[in-house]
Amino acid sequence: MVFIVLNQGIIVKALSGFYYVKWQDKIIECRARGKLKKDNIKPVVGDKVEFGLISPTTGVIETIQERKNCLIRPSVANIDQLCLTFSAIDPLPDYLLMDRLTVLARKNSLEVTICITKIDLIDKGFLDYISQRFKDTGYTIIGISNKTLEGLDKLKEKLKGKITTLSGPSGAGKSSLINNINPQFKLAVASVSEKTKRGKHTTTFCQLLEVMENSFVVDTPGFTSLELTDFDIYELDKYFPEFIPYLNCRFTSCLHQKEEGCNIKTAVEKGLINPERYNSYLALLEEIRENSQE
Numbered sequence: 001m002v003f004i005v006l007n008q009g010i011i012v013k014a015l016s017g018f019y020y021v022k023w024q025d026k027i028i029e030c031r032a033r034g035k036l037k038k039d040n041i042k043p044v045v046g047d048k049v050e051f052g053l054i055s056p057t058t059g060v061i062e063t064i065q066e067r068k069n070c071l072i073r074p075s076v077a078n079i080d081q082l083c084l085t086f087s088a089i090d091p092l093p094d095y096l097l098m099d100r101l102t103v104l105a106r107k108n109s110l111e112v113t114i115c116i117t118k119i120d121l122i123d124k125g126f127l128d129y130i131s132q133r134f135k136d137t138g139y140t141i142i143g144i145s146n147k148t149l150e151g152l153d154k155l156k157e158k159l160k161g162k163i164t165t166l167s168g169p170s171g172a173g174k175s176s177l178i179n180n181i182n183p184q185f186k187l188a189v190a191s192v193s194e195k196t197k198r199g200k201h202t203t204t205f206c207q208l209l210e211v212m213e214n215s216f217v218v219d220t221p222g223f224t225s226l227e228l229t230d231f232d233i234y235e236l237d238k239y240f241p242e243f244i245p246y247l248n249c250r251f252t253s254c255l256h257q258k259e260e261g262c263n264i265k266t267a268v269e270k271g272l273i274n275p276e277r278y279n280s281y282l283a284l285l286e287e288i289r290e291n292s293q294e
């Protein structure tokens with residue numbers, strides 16, 4: 001009888017049928033046990049696995065722990081939080097994109113942190129505006145400068161012990177952030193104008209970067225498909241956390257557009273819900289409706 005000692009690790013990279021598993025302070029190159037393939041289970045980055053060593057640097061994955069969640073395209077499992085990264089300026093924030101990303105995050109049960117970068121280039125009052133915009137959402141808002149390093153410690157605190165996906169437009173400063181948290185990565189940082197010329201992200205493939213002990217960042221946009229597919233128009237309001245206390249409208253099927261007795265509209269009129277967030281809700285609602293008619 002052969003006893004195999006199984007070790008626990010996390011897949012940090014997947015490439016051509018090989019899975020790179022972080023274990024202790026090593027990366028073990030693993031294949032997946034044939035049985036997993038037979039059961040149609042494909043390991044993905046972020047999976048917590050049990051593997052047996054076949055040499056000091058290679059192994060075979062035997063089991064995969066149940067996933068907390070799994071994002072697709074690119075596939076990443078067990079994400080704890082979404083960290084939106086938008087620059088205060090150059091480029092200016094696209095607020096509808098911000099709201100769309102927070103909705104996708106909530107749909108996937110991810111915590112949300114909003115990092116506003118390049119605060120060295122703007123008046124600090126801007127952060128008050130952002131805080132006001134996201135009032136009562138429960139989202140953490142962190143102003144960061146990759147030049148003066150202001151705010152970086154607060155972000156590091158948020159990343160501790162978690163798997164985080166950084167999402168945001170090209171040029172917002174995601175690579176700069178990762179490099180500042182852990183200079184060993186030296187991710188390519190290009191100027192915003194160089195990025196627009198290239199017209200695509202510098203960051204392309206998917207892996208988990210261990211930016212601090214046991215704290216991982218996914219270096220892809222996180223949600224490559226930003227369309228709100230598989231959404232029901234009646235569930236959208238739930239993904240705007242500040243709407244939740246006001247959802248007891250006269251009609252249970254209220255979509256908070258023009259219905260009589262709508263508490264959400266009243267809350268907007270009374271200044272209890274931010275009107276910009278409400279407008280994003282209406283825009284995304286329209287989009288879901290169009291998607292479902294196709």
Ligand SMILES: Nc1nc2c(ncn2[C@@H]2O[C@H](COP(=O)(O)OP(=O)(O)OP(=O)(O)O)[C@@H](O)[C@H]2O)c(=O)[nH]1
Nearest residue numbers: 118145146170171172173174175176189190191202
């Ligand atoms: N002044 C200032 N410039 C910044 C800051 N963060 C990033 N930049 C600059 O903005 C540009 C883009 O930064 P990147 O870190 O490459 O942006 P990115 O989000 O990784 O972009 P992609 O890789 O295309 O997704 C670079 O020229 C950075 O030097 C900041 O906090 N302040």
Ligand SMILES: [Zn+2]
Nearest residue numbers: 249254256262
């Ligand atoms: Zn309503």
